[in-house]
Amino acid sequence: MVTCQELQDLNLSKLNTAVTQWKQMLDKLVILADGGDGGINAADLERKANAADWKGDNATVTKAFTTTTARQFDDMVTEARSIHKILEEAHTNLKKHQEDLKTTIDTWAKKYVYIDEKGTAMYSGPQREVPGGPKEQTSQEEVDQAAREVGRILEAANETDRIAARALRKHAQSKYDFDETGYKGLKDADRQQGIEDADAMVKLASKGDGMTDDELKRFNEISKYHRDNPAFAERFATKLGPEGTLEFWRSLADPGRGRTPDPDGDRAKLLAKVQDNLGITLANATRVDTPEMQAWKDRMIELGDDPIKSKSGIPSAPYGFQVLGPLMTEGKWDTAFLNKYGEKMLEFERKSDDPVLGGPKELWENRFNPAQLSYPPGGTKPDSDPVANLMEALGHNPEASLQFFNGSSGKGDDAMSNWDYLVNKDGEGAREWPTDDDGKTTGFKNLGHALESGTLGYAYDDKPPTIPPVHTDAEIAARDQRTLLMDKVVDHYQSADTIDKQDGIRDSLANMAAGHIDSLNYTMADWGGTGEASGRDDLFHAKDSHLRDFGEMSSKNFLRSLASDEGSYETVSTAQQVYGASSMSAQGADQEAALDAGVKSVRMHGLLDQARAEAIGHEFADDKDRRNLELEKQGEWRNFAAEAATGVGVAAATALIVPTGPVAVVAVPLAIETIGGAINTHVSTETMQYLKDHEFDNFDDSVAGIDKARDDGRRNAMTPLLNYAEAHGMSEKQVGDLAERAEGQYNNGGHLGDTGASRGW
Numbered sequence: 001m002v003t004c005q006e007l008q009d010l011n012l013s014k015l016n017t018a019v020t021q022w023k024q025m026l027d028k029l030v031i032l033a034d035g036g037d038g039g040i041n042a043a044d045l046e047r048k049a050n051a052a053d054w055k056g057d058n059a060t061v062t063k064a065f066t067t068t069t070a071r072q073f074d075d076m077v078t079e080a081r082s083i084h085k086i087l088e089e090a091h092t093n094l095k096k097h098q099e100d101l102k103t104t105i106d107t108w109a110k111k112y113v114y115i116d117e118k119g120t121a122m123y124s125g126p127q128r129e130v131p132g133g134p135k136e137q138t139s140q141e142e143v144d145q146a147a148r149e150v151g152r153i154l155e156a157a158n159e160t161d162r163i164a165a166r167a168l169r170k171h172a173q174s175k176y177d178f179d180e181t182g183y184k185g186l187k188d189a190d191r192q193q194g195i196e197d198a199d200a201m202v203k204l205a206s207k208g209d210g211m212t213d214d215e216l217k218r219f220n221e222i223s224k225y226h227r228d229n230p231a232f233a234e235r236f237a238t239k240l241g242p243e244g245t246l247e248f249w250r251s252l253a254d255p256g257r258g259r260t261p262d263p264d265g266d267r268a269k270l271l272a273k274v275q276d277n278l279g280i281t282l283a284n285a286t287r288v289d290t291p292e293m294q295a296w297k298d299r300m301i302e303l304g305d306d307p308i309k310s311k312s313g314i315p316s317a318p319y320g321f322q323v324l325g326p327l328m329t330e331g332k333w334d335t336a337f338l339n340k341y342g343e344k345m346l347e348f349e350r351k352s353d354d355p356v357l358g359g360p361k362e363l364w365e366n367r368f369n370p371a372q373l374s375y376p377p378g379g380t381k382p383d384s385d386p387v388a389n390l391m392e393a394l395g396h397n398p399e400a401s402l403q404f405f406n407g408s409s410g411k412g413d414d415a416m417s418n419w420d421y422l423v424n425k426d427g428e429g430a431r432e433w434p435t436d437d438d439g440k441t442t443g444f445k446n447l448g449h450a451l452e453s454g455t456l457g458y459a460y461d462d463k464p465p466t467i468p469p470v471h472t473d474a475e476i477a478a479r480d481q482r483t484l485l486m487d488k489v490v491d492h493y494q495s496a497d498t499i500d501k502q503d504g505i506r507d508s509l510a511n512m513a514a515g516h517i518d519s520l521n522y523t524m525a526d527w528g529g530t531g532e533a534s535g536r537d538d539l540f541h542a543k544d545s546h547l548r549d550f551g552e553m554s555s556k557n558f559l560r561s562l563a564s565d566e567g568s569y570e571t572v573s574t575a576q577q578v579y580g581a582s583s584m585s586a587q588g589a590d591q592e593a594a595l596d597a598g599v600k601s602v603r604m605h606g607l608l609d610q611a612r613a614e615a616i617g618h619e620f621a622d623d624k625d626r627r628n629l630e631l632e633k634q635g636e637w638r639n640f641a642a643e644a645a646t647g648v649g650v651a652a653a654t655a656l657i658v659p660t661g662p663v664a665v666v667a668v669p670l671a672i673e674t675i676g677g678a679i680n681t682h683v684s685t686e687t688m689q690y691l692k693d694h695e696f697d698n699f700d701d702s703v704a705g706i707d708k709a710r711d712d713g714r715r716n717a718m719t720p721l722l723n724y725a726e727a728h729g730m731s732e733k734q735v736g737d738l739a740e741r742a743e744g745q746y747n748n749g750g751h752l753g754d755t756g757a758s759r760g761w
Contacts, residue, residue, distance in 0.1 A: 004101070004116070005118075007097060007153075007157050008098070018087050019088045022080065023088075025080055029076050029077045030077055032076075085185050086186060086189060087164075089186045090164040093156075097160065100153050111138045115146065119150045120147065121144070123143055125138065148463065160186065163190050167183055167193070194233075194235065198239065201222055202235075205248045211252065213267060216271070223274075224277060230285070230287070232281070233284035237281070241299075247308065249373070250308050250310060252271065254372040254373060268377065278327055280331035281331075282327055284331060297334065301344055304320045304341065304345055304348065305348045306319065306320050321345050321386040322386050325373070325388075326375070328389050335403065338397060342390050346410075349431075360387065360431060360432060360433070361435065364386065394449075394450035395453045398456070398457045401450050405419050405450075405488075406418075406485070425502060426501075448508025449508060451512065452515075455486040455489060455512050466667060470546055483516065483519060486512060489509070490550040490554050490558045494554055494561060506567070507567065507571075510571040511666045514668055515668065517669065518669045519549075520604075522540045522547040523555045525540065541586065560611040569608060575666065576604050578670070579668060579670065580601025580602075580604070583597040583600075584597050584721075591728060595738060599745050602718065606746035721742060
């Protein structure tokens, strides 16, 4: 494995010399094989040998030897050309990897992030409080991002080294002959190596549960090497076949008869990695466009409702949907396959929903003969609900998710939209999501992941996430479809009760709100239907940013329901802070418009702060100390923005500081337009570690705690406005008038978030 230090110190001059010398050798061999310089060559020798009138033994022995020797020159050219190409591309790639590493290290060094010889990243600069130190200390999230960037470069360098070395070793295997086949380059070598390894892995997979731990490790190693190799994925999937794929995982995961792996044992840990690697391999295979893979996908859909029996003879026979399900939680599966597969699964489940036999829980639980199909058992992944597995797969494929929630299952009078069936829990005919022994439904978390990807346009766990571009007609149409789906989300999740009934979905809803904070701000700037008359579209650049009005009442209730919870409040408030500052910067030199944008952002903060404050008051009505502590937490965690700069340029807005320690990473849209379109910033939110390191002074019957929290909220809401005022030299009178406007809007926002539920204060 190439280390960070080795790649930095790598001397490529010898490799470059080898490239040059092999090019010279290739040119000479081409002349010997085909001619061109007027001298003797193998092609002429073969023609003369075939044309000569051979007699006796010469006709059978000498002629054959001569023509075979002549053809060996062609093989020499083939092998020399292959070696030269491998060396040349290896040199080109390694040089680029080396340059990328240097650039990355230098870039992060300016932010006081040090990369050691192993590629580990760490903050190495002075603390913020030190005189002359950085105004804003690099966050842990940024340090982690530096480590990921270096890791990707090293991984690519190792991939180049591995493919090239293996290709050269293959050429060196034959001592007495030249290879009649070669490689067109590293990509071709990777493809051929993938096919070879896939054949070996299929042979290994034929052992099923008979695979030893060492063989499982080997399977994981090879699968990891070829995670991005479509040739490996397709070869493995098609040679194993749909039935073979299901039987392989069925046998490996739960052989039964006392041989099912101990959930806490080493083999279970190995199987967890096999599950991920096998899933990624199959996901990659589904995206290969060949007739063989299309047949594989069609047959896999057909097998969904078939019981998959074990070759060992145990009676448990889970459905194909259940066996494939755990393998679908990793990787990006083909869009069309996910939608067809999901449609058939929902049709099958809905037909099986019986008042006597039971619904989804009874269908999928198979409690009489359970099969352990997901690893690690009892982990964060769904255990036996294939619909939850499907949601996780959709969470990794935004296009498929968007299509799926616009689709339906059933025919004629039995048709039902997927949205109504899966999301509208209390609607007629809606799905009763299975619960575990504790009465919780883990599947709602997966449902949230699917909705995240569908509404935001990137996989819910992308690191870092990036907002999709909106340049082409197709990209704009996709953006419109995402905001349309978000409109349905906002309309449905208007109450905390609705959200809480789907335990586990709240974090995803907060991320969706943060990702659509621009449209939510646009929507809320329509008090009493005055949006059009007040120039709302121009202020928010609604047309260029492709914003959607979600409805003021729905949006208000949605935001209020989210803000009542600490974690989702932090996510949305942070996004609002970032978006509000950028919306001021987006107005450029138009001071009046910038202040209007800032004041409208203050109103949003008022709504969020009031909703959170009254939720605390309601929750801790009989415990004032705890209530005051929670309110202080509300204000304290937001102090990160106290020095946030708001200028008139892109750089100022993108320099906004966010808390450290990622709990949720969201791509927050900014109002600023650049040549490439709307830019975005990655925001992570958390309950500040500060609270664990400091004790708060909470006095009995203390109103100070409440006042402090509200004061912090107001100060944070005003920070972008005050920074703007200072940067533009506004007079005291102007600042006073601005503060009065902002106070009114903040209080107005608070009225929007007030439900009268704060009794007990």
